[in-house]
Amino acid sequence: MTLPGYLAIRTISGRNGEFNVGRLSTSIGEFVIKDALLDQHHEGKYRGDFVITEIRPSYYTNGGRLVVEIRARLDSMSLEDVANLSADEAERLSNNETDPIDEEV
Template sequence: MISLSGTLTVRIINGRNGEFRVGSLHTEIGDFAVKDPVLDQYDEGCYEGVFGISRVFSSSYTATSRIVIETRAVLETIALANVNTLSAEESEPIEQDPIDEDEPRKEPHSTETAQTSESSLPEEQEAESGQGDEANTDPDAQLFGLLWPLQDSVKLDPTVDRGRFRRQRDRLKELGYQFKPVGQVWLKG
């Protein structure tokens, strides 16, 4: 991993799966496209700081009648120093939603394993283990998993499925949480 000072410009794009965020990282050694799930919690703007890059690779996608080839960086760490608003000329209209590129991730328990474990556990054991109907029917508990119940300060895990990450972000907004880019946490408003 290398650490570089630079500016991360985050843009919000409307795609067929809804809004998504993409970034452009400008550093002293070059410019990189950033499509990490962690960006889905940021507002549009320019974020100055130190960025830990774990991987650089080339990637391509098609958009309308063009083929776009870009150099991407995978961000391991983000330490922000300053946040600025995004100017109109920094927006680019054509982007592919990164969710379309993601390989489907497997949930911790496959459906076959879940069915086997459910059928082998008597109802008394389920009640004793705290995995009764309440946890299974509460949509917030299912959405947030180990983060549930939510505290006043929440840090989302960007390694979960990108669609789930976006649903978590949207639900936090509905619950009155606000994202603080410096520190990358959601605080109860």
């Protein structure tokens, strides 16, 4: 399905190097995006159309806590413009995110 929305991307320095995480806001909900597709973009808030192929729950442990989130898998995206992240958006994409490489182990 293709949906218009906003994608907030944050660059995080992890133990395996820098990686990007995103939070996609659409008319049907808000989803976490952890995909190498994001690594080609700079930190910021992007407006565009997003082709979602899967929506699923995901969980991982971080710092003694269990984190449960709803993730969307993107097939592609068409971005129209970019703006700086607000302080609230940057905080919602915290520096405590687990590197997707570490989640696979």
